[in-house]
Amino acid sequence: MIDLLSGYAIFSLSTVLVFVALATLLHLQFGLAGIVNFGVVGFWGLGMYAFGILLLNFQLPYFVALILAVAIVALVAFVLGWVVLDLDSQAQLVATLAFAAVIADLVTTEKWLTKGVVGLGTVPHPFGGAQSALWLLLILLVLTVGVIVYARLLGRSPFGRLLAAIRDNEVLARNLGKDTSRAKLIFFTLTSAGMGLFGALSAPVRQFLTPDLLGPGVTFSVWIALIVGGKRWPLGGLLGVLLTIFVFDFLIETYLRVPSDWAQIIPILKLMLYGVTLVLVLLFRPFGLLGDRRQPTSHL
Amino acid sequence: MQKLLTSFGVAAALLAGTAIASAEENPIKLGHLSVHTGPYGHFGPHFDGASDFAIGLINENPPLGRPIQAFHQDWGTLGEGQVARRLVEQEGVDILYNISHNYESYRDWLLGFVAQNGRPAIPSVFAGSQRVEWGGTPEEPMFRGSPMDTAQAAAVAQHAQSLGATRVVIIASEDSGMQMSQDSAIKAAKVLGMEVLADIDIQTEQTSYRSEVARANSLNPDAILVFSxxxxxxxxxxxxxxxxxxxxFLGEPNWLAEEFPRTATMGAINRQKGVYIVGYTHSDSPAWDYFKEKWEASDYARLSPAGDSYTMQMYDMLNMTALAIEAAGTTDAREWANHVREVSMAPGKKVYSYAEGIAALKAGEDIDYEGVTGSYDYTDTGVVSGQFAAFSWNSPSEWEQTALIDGTAVLELDAAPMPE
Amino acid sequence: MSVVTSALVLGLIEAAPLVLAAMGFTLIYYLNGFTNVAFAENITFGAFFAVIFTSILGLDFYLSIIPASLLSGAVSVLTYLCIFRPALRRGVGPTEMIILSVGLSFALRYGARLIFGGDLYYFDTVSPEYYAFLGVGVTSFQITALVLVAVLASLLYVFIYRTRYGEMMRALANNEELALASGINPTLVSVLIWFIAGVAGGLAGVFFGVFSFVNTLVGWNLILIVIMISIIGGVGSIRGALIASVVVGIVTSSISLVATPLYGEVLLLVLFIAFLKIRQMRARA
Known part of the structure; x- marks a missing residue:
């Protein structure tokens, strides 16, 4: 059995929660508003490093650094949003992907600020004491649940309906007098800042930051989870992460006993399965494994 | 009657079986932070095999009568921190073996665990990259199986100078260990009075570095030091x-892998004024003779030549760990830490293999383990001595040693401060 | 030998296999309207096929290029018939098609990883010969790559703009309904284009491989830059792919000659984003 309060379990569950939050935020961006953001790791990573730098290099107080880091991500998201939100989906995809690559590259080159590949650390937990990691986990839990609840409420709200309308037919929405550009931009800034917030909170989870964390793997994991779980559904991110990351990186890792020669095959097999699943889901269940669970009010 | 006798017999056999089993059922658990995926993934089988080889020999006469059971775990995908936590908390390992570059991210938790639970012991062949002030104490029972990476980098600069270079360019890939080596080499070069024309950072996983090489060449260096x-x-x-x-060209020990000559091609290597690799060599002692014979006769011989530094370092490290457990009389890491220097340094009877060492310890003698990688003496913070040498490739499958490098000079160089 | 000449020649040499890849990639993009990320595996498989033919079956390197590229073409056609065409027929939109191709890319890459492992593979049996051109050194392999690029680019150009099949492809890409109504057989044309794209990708892989080494990540490491070149060069434009590849090669070399090479990548990415925006603003106007 696993001691749920062990350092291992707390660390793993914290990571899973962050992914759930990211996937839900992506549901809002893509599933609800139709924004194709392949730069998830860019916002997450920027938040993580901004927080680490403000806390460790500039010695700012903990929560000041946190808020400032999120503000920085929001600013960057605003600028990027202004550039990419008007592009067609494919261009948006590669532009946001390029953005994430720029972030990863700059974190590597600006060693004077980020310590580069040697790593930035040690980022402490928000509250000290023996249960500091547990407190962090609880904060993440509360915030993640908050994101999911927000997603649910938003989907049924007038603003949510507007976003869905923009997603389905932006020209029509604009002709009906809605300021679609502004709505999308504000929403994109907000949700990307959310990704930055969870990035900032990931800094104390990991405690030691390195640029290899900012590779495209995080973005792809989140996308796969969302597609499998159902992009249109506020709980799609949660379900998707449970079925992919939780099963492989937590359950199988913890409970499955395999001889070492086979153990190395598992991560490779996992990634291959992710790919196959993605293909199958998109071909046969484009709305996610549970089928079409669209909110009734998002039709136009 | 027949049935009763049979069941009696079975019960007796079971009892006897369990009595024998319980001695073997209490192995010393070793959690190995190995790597099978990610950029260092191809090292996994080599590291696992070299460790299993050493453990096999140890288990012929294990410390405290308890055989060592190894759990090889890949951290390439999940990260060192998560896997370390799993090994220590879930598997309950007595020894956490081979902490590496990301040690800092879980060090606080690990040392807290050691303070509370008396385990794990933390021997590592890759801790040469960790701060020199960390380790060697009961509070932080971390001992390295190699000299500091910075010393190794200084040795490269040292050898460059001994080959007559005065103007150097230092290239390093964007990798934590390589970058740190680059800093150390720059400092060493300056201390030695060489001119560092440029330090160039290259990206990993590229198919061509022509521009970077062209840039290095345009500065007209005597030697190009490369950490990649x-x-x-x-x-x-x-x-x-x-x-x-x-x-x-001067490179570091990774260039002793056959990927180097196969990628470069011998034609390209031979066109250069010289391509030398500065790394670790073995001692000229009975330790080497014994080890070489055992390795080459084993199932693991195909994983590397006997002189491969990782293979040798892992062998020595595991021997020392087991001997110190026996000397401490317990697997408690805090006690173990107190006996490491006792078994590896004078005074004591010099022993050149684990088998010799354990026999002497069980006979109540004090020992001084002399390893394959050198005299195996430790500093106060858990850094071991080693022997530096230069090598070059003769063919895509064979390298040879070309010169020994003065270890004392290297250590002085490493300890020297950065000149103004 | 000035920095400018160095950058130029270096840029050209580094661009050659990239041009091959970009030409293949852009054909698929043009015909079917989506970014096929799994094209990365086309590149990788081409390299592996060539390794199998040279190192394992003992064929001469230059001869092995032929079966390697043909097999790559076949693999490309297979992905089209088994995955992409059914997806298009089910009405999967362009964004989802890209995600689908990412999934296929993962599946193929890690499937290959299970078979070939993480080891590096080499074309051991061959050694390059060294020459000098305009004061810059080149090898026989690089010259071969350059020649092949020139030949293939010309052939492709002729094919697309001067032959019937090329005409049919352009018709199909521009207006599918009209093309079908005119009696063009979409399957035949599509299979042909995917085959050619596969051949180009496979050839690119072979040359990347012989310049350095072969592992399952060869294509994946390059796909982003291939995508960027194709988009900048203009979808479907052979000439555009050529020019964009050379420009990218020169920019990267120039920066690497004077500063940290990563800045070259950053510059390219930022310019790319700017390019997308400007292109879009022009289209609006």
């Missing part, structure tokens, strides 16, 4: 030959 993996180094030397360059 084997394949990157191979491409660099290959690119240099393509450009018609003939320069002195």
């Amino acid at each position: 993996q084997a394949e990157e180094g191979g491409i660099i030397v290959k690119n240099a030959a393509e450009m018609g360059m003939s320069v002195l």
Whole structure:
């Protein structure tokens, strides 16, 4: 059995929660508003490093650094949003992907600020004491649940309906007098800042930051989870992460006993399965494994 | 009656079986932070095999009568921190073996665990990258199986100078260990009075470094020092030959992997003024003779030549760990830490293998383990001595030692402060 | 030998296999309207096929290029018939098609990883010869790559703009309904284009491989830059792919000659984003 309060379990569950939050935020961006953001790791990573730098290099107080880091991500998201939100989906995809690559590259080159590949650390937990990691986990839990609840409420709200309308037919929405550009931009800034917030909170989870964390793997994991779980559904991110990351990186890792020669095959097999699943889901269940669970009010 | 006798017999057999089993059922658990995926993934089988080889020999006469049971775990995908936590908390390992570059991210938790639970012991062949002030104490029972990476980098600069270089360019890939080595080499070069014309950072996993090599060449260096993996180094030397360059190249131990000559091609290597690799060599002692014979006769011999530094370091490290457990009389890491220097340094009877060492300890003698990698003496913070040498490739499958490098001079160089 | 000449020649040499890849990639993009990320595996498989033919079956390197590229073409056609065409027929939109191709890319890459492992593979049996051109050194392999690029680019150009099949492809890409109504057989044309794209990708892989080494990540490491070149060069434009590849090669070399090479990548990415925006603003106007 696993001691749920062990350092291992707390660390793993914290990571899973962050992914759930990211996937839900992506549901809002893509599933609800139709924004194709392949730069998830860019916002997450920027938040993580901004927080680490403000806390460790500039010695700012903990929560000041946190808020400032999120503000920085929001600013960057605003600028990027202004550039990419008007592009067609494919261009948006590669532009946001390029953005994430720029972030990863700059974190590597600006060693004077980020310590580069040697790593930035040690980022402490928000509250000290023996249960500091547990407190962090609880904060993440509360915030993640908050994101999911927000997603649910938003989907049924007038603003949510507007976003869905923009997603389905932006020209029509604009002709009906809605300021679609502004709505999308504000929403994109907000949700990307959310990704930055969870990035900032990931800094104390990991405690030691390195640029290899900012590779495209995080973005792809989140996308796969969302597609499998159902992009249109506020709980799609949660379900998707449970079925992919939780099963492989937590359950199988913890409970499955395999001889070492086979153990190395598992991560490779996992990634291959992710790919196959993605293909199958998109071909046969484009709305996610549970089928079409669209909110009734998002039709136009 | 028949049935009763049979069941009696079975019960007796079971009892006897369990009595024998319980001695074997209490193994010393060793959690190995190995790597099978990610950029260092191809090292996994080598590291696992070299460790199993040493453990096999140890288990012929295990410390405290308890055989060592190894759990090889890949951290390439999940990260060192998560896997370390799993090994220590879930598997309950007594020894956490081979902490590496990301140690800092879980160090606080690990040391807290050691303070509370008396385990795990933390021997590591890769801790040469960790701060020199960390380790060697009961509070932090971390002992290294190699000299500091910074010393190794200083040795490269030292050898460059001994080959007559006065103007150098230092290239390093964007990798934590390589970058730190680069800093150390720059400092060492300056202390030695050499001119560092440029330090160039290259990206990993590229198919060509021609521009970077061209840039290095345009500065007219006597030698180009490179800190990179084997394949990157191979491409660099290959690119240099393509450009018609003939320069002195010095690389670090990763270049002793066959990926280096196979990527570079011997043609390109031979076109250069010299391609030397500065790494660790074995001692000239009964330790080496014994080890070499055992390794080459084992199932693991195909994983590396006997002189491969990782193989030798892992062998010595595990021997020392087991001997110190026996000397401490317990697997408690805090007690173990107190006996490491006792078994590896004078005074004591010099022993050149684990088998010799354990026999002497069980006979109540004090020992001084002399390893394959050198006299195996430790500093106060858990840094072990080693022997530096230069090597070069003769063919895609064979390298040879070309010179020994003065270890004392290297250590002085490493300890020297950065000149103004 | 000035920095400018160095950058130029270096840029050209580094661009050659990239041009091959970009030409293949852009054909698929043009015909079917989506970014096929799994094209990365086309590149990788080409390299592996060539390794199998040279190192394992003992064929001469230059001869092995032929079966390697043909097999790559076949693999490309297979992905089209088994995955992409059914997806298009089910009405999967362009964004989802890209995600689908990412999934296929993962599946193929890690499937290959299970078979070939993480080891590096080499074309051991061959050694390059060294020459000098305009004061810059080149090898026989690089010259071969350059020649092949020139030949293939010309052939492709002729094919697309001067032959019937090329005409049919352009018709199909521009207006599918009209093309079908005119009696063009979409399957035949599509299979042909995917085959050619596969051949180009496979050839690119072979040359990347012989310049350095072969592992399952060869294509994946390059796909982003291939995508960027194709988009900048203009979808479907052979000439555009050529020019964009050379420009990218020169920019990267120039920066690497004077500063940290990563800045070259950053510059390219930022310019790319700017390019997308400007292109879009022009289209609006």
